[in-house]
Amino acid sequence: MIILAIETSCDDTCVAMLEIRNWKPRRKASFLRGRLEILSNVVSSQVKLHAKYGGVWPYLAKREHQKNLPVVFKKTLKEARLLLGKIDLISVTVGPGLEPCLWVGINFAKELAKKLKVPIIPVNHIEAHIAANFIGGNSKFQMGPSRGLGGRWAGRSPNSKNFFPAVCLVVSGGHTQLILMTNIGKYKILGETRDDAAGECFDKVARILGLPYPGGPAIERQAATLNLKPLTLNLRLPRPMIYQKNYDFSFSGLKTAVLYEAKDEMFKMKDKRYIQEMCFEVQQAIIDVLIYKTLKATKEYKAKSIILGGGVTANDELRKQFKRVIKTQLPNTLYLMPNTSFCTDNAAMVAVAGYFHYLEGEKSDLEKIKANANLRLE
Numbered sequence: 001m002i003i004l005a006i007e008t009s010c011d012d013t014c015v016a017m018l019e020i021r022n023w024k025p026r027r028k029a030s031f032l033r034g035r036l037e038i039l040s041n042v043v044s045s046q047v048k049l050h051a052k053y054g055g056v057w058p059y060l061a062k063r064e065h066q067k068n069l070p071v072v073f074k075k076t077l078k079e080a081r082l083l084l085g086k087i088d089l090i091s092v093t094v095g096p097g098l099e100p101c102l103w104v105g106i107n108f109a110k111e112l113a114k115k116l117k118v119p120i121i122p123v124n125h126i127e128a129h130i131a132a133n134f135i136g137g138n139s140k141f142q143m144g145p146s147r148g149l150g151g152r153w154a155g156r157s158p159n160s161k162n163f164f165p166a167v168c169l170v171v172s173g174g175h176t177q178l179i180l181m182t183n184i185g186k187y188k189i190l191g192e193t194r195d196d197a198a199g200e201c202f203d204k205v206a207r208i209l210g211l212p213y214p215g216g217p218a219i220e221r222q223a224a225t226l227n228l229k230p231l232t233l234n235l236r237l238p239r240p241m242i243y244q245k246n247y248d249f250s251f252s253g254l255k256t257a258v259l260y261e262a263k264d265e266m267f268k269m270k271d272k273r274y275i276q277e278m279c280f281e282v283q284q285a286i287i288d289v290l291i292y293k294t295l296k297a298t299k300e301y302k303a304k305s306i307i308l309g310g311g312v313t314a315n316d317e318l319r320k321q322f323k324r325v326i327k328t329q330l331p332n333t334l335y336l337m338p339n340t341s342f343c344t345d346n347a348a349m350v351a352v353a354g355y356f357h358y359l360e361g362e363k364s365d366l367e368k369i370k371a372n373a374n375l376r377l378e
Contacts, residue, residue, distance in 0.1 A: 191247025
């Protein structure tokens, strides 16, 4: 079975081609026993185009998707060494995201589905980030979690009673959500950002400090260069909403605290050490909030697994601290983190999420598939 996936929710034009081997119709269990091979996974980034604006401009991104998508699609076919007639299923992101961008991918997918007379599955972008955890580090892998796995994992399937419920943390430039996952396709949002998402906070802080876009990687690089031996960090920034009795997030206050601190210390803004300390403290403040609330939810809901997803989870320090805290405080809890190459937007994760729904027998009316910028996972 060959799956074509398309992702255009923001500023990355993504197309992937996956093959499910040993696949047999109407046998859901074959998903777990089968072998999935990524034939091609192409991502065309617009980062350089939007960098001068310090963020993504939706209609500029839409224009680039319209220009890039046919090129990326042809490259994907070439890399996969497949003909159009070999495609059995199309999976496409329909939300959440930037609506003008989403429509480009949806319309392209619809035209292909009509031409090839194959089914099309609409995919929630947040669910796709969760599904990224079922992609291994290699292009060929057995279905099921295979990287970043810890705790008591012993090769159990994702449908196992030993795996669910799971607490999922999806954190990216536009989203910060804690989600209770009771099975594949069954979700409940426990909390989400009330204003700036974590990735958005990184971008805005980077702009204040004069660092390049995207802000997350730039701040991570600066923080990693800070020598804290001995510990001489003089900055202390707030950890917004960390101890409130809910699972919501708010990072606009952290950004504002950086702005006020920078204004008071403008004479230091060109000082290398000051920039490094500010980046270190901002990064740590975000990590502290994410870890505290995730572990709190895991304990309250007696979750057996913790699943991370989204572009911010590519942050090396966040990954290290999550692993360390889980092993220390919740040693019997499984944890999954996507391979870093699948943390940011890509179409391979969209293919896997679409395949989940296809196996559940879901069918979509081609004409009813629409973009929904505020699509909820619940």
